[in-house]
Amino acid sequence: MSEFFPLPTEPEDIIPSLVKRFSSGEVSAQMAMYAPEAVFIANDGRTVTDHAEISAIIGHDIKLGLPLVTNVRHLFVAGDTAQIILDWSIDGKGPDGEEVHLGGSACDIARRGPDGFWRYIIDNNQGTAVRQPA
Helix, strand or coil, X not given: CCCCCCCCXXXXXXXXXXXXXXHHXXXXXXXXXXXXXXXXXXXXXXXXXXXXXXXXXXXXXXXXXXXXXXXXXXXXXXXXXXXXEEEEEEEEECXXXXXXXXXXXXXXXXXXXXXCCEEEEEECCCCCCCCCCC
16 A cells, blocks of 8 residues: 555545546556455456456556546445445547447445455446346
């Protein structure tokens, strides 16, 4: 954890921290938001647990160099667990000059660890959307 990217200590700071890390262009800064046992739900519906694979998937979007725009619709907290429902988008011209339009409505779960910091345990960026094989 760097001083520039402190981990969130309050559940309402999870998404602002995520956006700041994404905007940095540093995949490692983004990955610090994931608990060791975190899972990422891929667009094809696979549950990805390998952090190298999660990093590659997230890195693809970060390397587009476009802003991540979010709108948190709901934040529900029960003790040390938070459910976050948000709409997100990444739009603009990618490094290759092609138009990029990514987005969805995410349903994510974060947990406060023994160290007091909130980290993702489930990153489901497409929420309840029907998944199609990649």
